[in-house]
Amino acid sequence: MAVLEVRDLVKEYRRGVRANDGISLAVSEGEFVGLLGHNGAGKTTLLDQVVGLAKPTSGSIHVAGRDAVAEPAFARAACAVMPQAQAPLSGITPRQAITTMARIRGADKSRARERTNHLLSALDIEAWADTTGDRLSGGVRRLTAFGMAVVEPGRVVMLDEPTNDVDPVRRRLLWDYIRSLAGDGHAVLLVTHNVNEAERSTDRLVILDAGHVVAEGTPAELRARAEGELRLELTAATPESPLPQIETAGSPRRDGRRITMPITADHAEEALNRAQHLRANGDIEEFALTPVSLEDVYVGLVGTGGSNGDERAGGDGDGTPVSSGDEAEPAGSLVS
Numbered sequence: 001m002a003v004l005e006v007r008d009l010v011k012e013y014r015r016g017v018r019a020n021d022g023i024s025l026a027v028s029e030g031e032f033v034g035l036l037g038h039n040g041a042g043k044t045t046l047l048d049q050v051v052g053l054a055k056p057t058s059g060s061i062h063v064a065g066r067d068a069v070a071e072p073a074f075a076r077a078a079c080a081v082m083p084q085a086q087a088p089l090s091g092i093t094p095r096q097a098i099t100t101m102a103r104i105r106g107a108d109k110s111r112a113r114e115r116t117n118h119l120l121s122a123l124d125i126e127a128w129a130d131t132t133g134d135r136l137s138g139g140v141r142r143l144t145a146f147g148m149a150v151v152e153p154g155r156v157v158m159l160d161e162p163t164n165d166v167d168p169v170r171r172r173l174l175w176d177y178i179r180s181l182a183g184d185g186h187a188v189l190l191v192t193h194n195v196n197e198a199e200r201s202t203d204r205l206v207i208l209d210a211g212h213v214v215a216e217g218t219p220a221e222l223r224a225r226a227e228g229e230l231r232l233e234l235t236a237a238t239p240e241s242p243l244p245q246i247e248t249a250g251s252p253r254r255d256g257r258r259i260t261m262p263i264t265a266d267h268a269e270e271a272l273n274r275a276q277h278l279r280a281n282g283d284i285e286e287f288a289l290t291p292v293s294l295e296d297v298y299v300g301l302v303g304t305g306g307s308n309g310d311e312r313a314g315g316d317g318d319g320t321p322v323s324s325g326d327e328a329e330p331a332g333s334l335v336s
């Protein structure tokens, strides 16, 4: 059953910025959904509207079957939110901040203490439990904010970039904890720019571009949209070196000396042989053949992003697509 249901949501800010432009999505009990999108795609605006911090221009939001726009107090009680901005922790410690949030959200003293200890341990921040906020690192502040949000989680848990500033080891603890929240039946909606981590942990992903949902599905479903199952990454001898003659499953992309080519599994062996030959000739320095990642699909869908689409590079965030222009050949052809 969908605990969070958003339909045709439009949010137009005063100066005419259409931050959400007809978004529909649903998150069910026990489901972990990742929300991806470029800077300014409208992710935070969506979360803000669910808990009444911004009012929709049109469309509807239901939390546990109730109209969240008409009943913002209910929505706030039913949703745990970790905002994007750092929590104001000056003069208070992680232990005090998390315990206080537990009390605000209805826990009695002993439960608040127990939940706080559990979170400090699960996130491995016990060493800083009694250090005041102004002396905490950015990562520990972020983990404290996460603890504050989920100490008494509510039926919906919404997290806006919780892993920012967090070290790789604790980031894993954080992802595991978020996964366990879904395992306990909470509906989890998580905003992130970390496509690879989202791919590993979430049940489903929703990709936003300029206020629209441009794709949604399980990580495997989204990966299946890619051209070819593999990527051949080559480092050319010089930025001017011609594109190597290799049969591709789509348009190669180029970023200086770095060239990325979509390859089908059927052509993998041929592509490797060709790359080895080019390296022996000194035409390329190195190469690697890797399975297609969700990041490849994501970059193909939203590119560098931009609220009016002007900044799009035709599908590549860090490289220049060479599907048109002098060096280009149509997808699926032998490029030279």
Ligand SMILES: Nc1ncnc2c1ncn2[C@@H]1O[C@H](COP(=O)(O)OP(=O)(O)OP(=O)(O)O)[C@@H](O)[C@H]1O
Residues within 6 Å of the ligand: 013, 014, 015, 017, 018, 019, 037, 038, 039, 040, 041, 042, 043, 044, 045, 046, 084, 307
């Ligand atoms: N209070 C506001 N008034 C006017 N425009 C706003 C306001 N808040 C956000 N915007 C604009 O709405 C658009 C969407 O912003 P939003 O913060 O929702 O994006 P986002 O996807 O969360 O971005 P990021 O990944 O950078 O956090 C942007 O163009 C932003 O400048």
